[in-house]
Amino acid sequence: MAANGEGDWELVVRSNKKGKNQTIVNGKLSRDEKREFFQKAPKATFNGAIEITPIGKENRKPKSPKAGPESKKKGEKKGNSASHQPRTLDEAVARLSVGEMQSLLDVVMSRFLDSPLIWLKDLASYLNVRVSPVKQPDPVFKGQDPSYPASRMSNKVKQLLLSTLSQCSDTVLASFHKHCITSMVQEQIKGLSVAGYKLFLQILSIHRPHVGVVHLQSYCELRQSIQNQTPTCLSLLWAVGQPGINNFGIGLRIWMELMVPLIGLKNYSAYVVDYGSDVFSGGGGGATKEYGDVLGVREFFSILDFTWCSSGSLAKPVQRQLFALYPKVKTTAFTSSPEVVLRNFFPSFLRRLNMDAPEQLKIELKTCLVQCLMQDPHCWNVWSQLYVKHLPQSAILLKHLVVEMDMLSQSSKTNKGEFPKMFKCFSETNKQMAHKIDSVPGLRDATEATNELLSHLRKVKTIKKSSGSRFWSILVVVLIVGIIWDIKSAGSFYGSKVGLILERVGLIPYVEDFGRSLRIATIQAYRWCVYNIPFYYSKGCDLAEPYLLLVWSWFEVAVAYFWAALDSIVEYIPIIKESIEKRLPGLSTSVIYYTNTMLQYGNTTVIAVKDAAMPYFLEVHNYVSTKVLIGALAPERLHEYVIGSIEYLRLLILRIHSTLMDNFEQDTENIVSKSSL
Structure with missing residues (x-):
């Protein structure tokens, strides 16, 4: 310068x-x-690395040569290679050569002996180049089984990949998993094929699923940056979600942290709900403390709010699938120890219970609040602290408890003395605020509901005093059923607890005599029925047949007389009508008018009642179909239970019949042998 x-x-x-x-x-x-x-x-790549453009003769653009024979040959070779490119993903996976992959691994391992991450990266690049079909598949392989496309891979290629992965530590595999995810996203943004990366990620997720969530937070940040690019983001969700297909804990964590934030977006809601259904149905599940930590109060109520308030924007099949998924989410959120967990959910349930909430949401909130009060006694103390602050919501819950009080009283985890004490406390609070009954929202309803609950408890206490005799009769029935169950569990009368007690007190001989006499009487009665019932039946038919025919003929005569009388009455109707019209003019017209008016009113009333009741019938139908008739109570399972019960009853009757016939034949042979002697 x-x-x-x-x-x-x-x-x-x-x-x-x-x-x-x-x-x-x-x-x-x-x-x-x-x-x-x-x-x-120099250029900056997607992952932050610096790519330096080489400078030299090879970087210069050559002058376009004239077309000649050599250029034609090159064009022909290029056309031949393009024609041999696989059209579908299945064809591309089937073409993978285990020999080429092994040769590549041998060369890379010999050069980088102590760098397994380089082996895996080169192998992933090879797969992504080879598995590049002309027809690009769906980003999430919609319509295929969960193991696709790894299920289309040959066993030799799969074993080579698994053996290579088994030589690497979890740290290396976690870094490799992140490399594949990042490279897949970068190349799909450029419009390139990424099926090879997906294939390798699926194999890695099956082999060691826990390494797929090591960098889950980074994947969430990456998802947030590309969620406006639907195909790329769907590929990310599919690839990261593979470890959770057969592992419920990992799948639940991936679903909650990576996918649930996208559930309200139209392009992702179907896949998010579908993945959640697969995790909860096929991944095992269960309510444990570990899963409760992943699916806590905040996460559960985000799903509840979307399901009951915002799911109307979803397609109907996806909405039905989400409503079917919600009970499983609730069960997992409440964990295996609801008696110490539900107190954390109770305030949020109570806060959402207001008059402006949708009717279906109010039903669900009432059900959950009752469940909290039944299974976690500490929820009563939580409610007493929130009573004045959430008085309108408490009034709605108190009115609901008037209906559910019997079920609440039958709960084994609820302290029976807690109800009167708590309701009396609410009643005292209402009395202290009685001078504000017109200005405080919900106070009037809460006072009425509390008084009704206290009255109901007093009636229940009175009824319990007069139910002593009924208790003893039920006790006798329970005792008999218990004895039968004891004998059936032990396998014999002598091995049961009842048999041992009777043997200890010396009553076994008397019981045996009674049982023997009862058995002989039963066999004789059955024998009498077998021999005599057919005989008496035929005799009865012979004796009763003439009388039955006579009764039938009389019945036919009576019917004919009745129809003739009706015809006569019809003939006299005009005469009677004229006589009435002369004596009481206008009566028939008035009767017809008022009859038609009553019929129209009745028809209008029936239609109005039907229209008013239809939403409730739909709610009942929706509630029964989504919350009652699921799992063990699904229609197909109930059908199986009915068929199984009928078959069991049929086999039981046949077994009893064969046993009685065997005993009858044995007694007959004994009688014949004694008579011959």
Whole structure:
């Protein structure tokens, strides 16, 4: 850099030609020089690395040569290679050569002996190049089984990949998993095929699923940056979600942290709900403390709010699938120890119970609140602290408890003395605020509901005093059933607890005599029925047949007389009508008018009642179909139970019949043998 005669500076750079320099006045470049500078400048890649563009003869654009024989041959070779490119993903996976993969691994392992991450990266790049079909598959392989596309891979190729993965530590595999996810996203953004990366990620997820969630937080940040690019984001969700297909704990964590934030977006809701259904149905599940930590209060209520308030924007099949998934989510959130967990959910349930909430949501909130009060006694103390602050919500819950009080009283985990004590406390609070009954919302309803509950408890206490005799009768029935169950569990009367007690007190001989006499009487009665019932039945038919025929003939005569009488009445109707019209003019017209009016009113009333009751019938139908008739009570399971019960009853009757017939034949042979002697 030097100064010229006018006091300005000149920038001197070396030209591409030898022996010549180029001078740039004032340090400014021309447009062509700027373009050349930017083309040769280092570039930043997607993951933050710096890519340096090589400078040399190989980087220069050659002059376009004239078309000749050599260029034609190259064009033909290129066309042949393109024609041999696999059209579908299944074809591309089937073409994978275990020999080429093994040769590649041998070369890379010999060069980088202690760098297993490099082995895996080169192998993943090879797979992504080879598995590049012409027809790009769906980002989430919609309509395929969960093991696709790994299920289309040959066993030899799969064993080679698994053996390579088994030589690497969890740290290396976690880094490799992140590399595959990042490379997959980058190349799909560029419009390239990423089926090879997905294939390798699926194999890795099956082999060691826990390494797929090591960098889950980074995947969530990546999802947030590409969620406006639907195919790429769906590929990310599919690839990261593979470890949770057969592992409920990992699948639940991936679903909650990575996918649930997208459940309200139209392009992702179907896949998010479908993945959640697969995790909860096929991944095992269960209510444990570990899963409760993943699916806590905040996560559960985000799903509840969307399911009952915002799911109307979803397609109907997806909405039905979400409503079917919600009970499983609730069971997992409440964990295996609801008696110590539900107290954390109770305030949020109570806060959402207001008059403006949708009717279906109010039903669900009432059900959950009753469940909290039944299974976690500490919820009563929580409610007493929130009673005044959430008085309108408490009034709605108190009215609901009037209906559910019997079920609440039967709960084994609820302290029976807690009800009167708590309701009396609420009643005292209402009395202290009685002077504000017109200004405080919900106070009037809460007072009425509390008084009704206290009255109900007093009636129940009175009824319990007069139910002593009924208790003893039930006790006798329970005792008999218990004895039968004891004998059936022990396998014999002598091995049961009842048999041992009777043997200890010396009553076994008397019981045996009674049982023997009862058995002989039963066999004789059955024998009498077998021999005599057919005989008496035929005799009864012979004796009763004439009388039955006579009764039938009388019945026919009576019917004919009745129809003749009706015909006569019809003939006299006009005469009677004229006589009535003469004595009471206008009576028939008035009767017809009022009859038609009553019929119209009745028809209108029936239609109004039907229209008013239809939403409730639909709610009942929806409630029964989504919350009652599921799992063990599903229609197909109930059908199986009915068929099984009928078959069991049939086999039981046949067994009893064969046993009695065997005993009958044995007694007959004994009688014949004794008579012959």
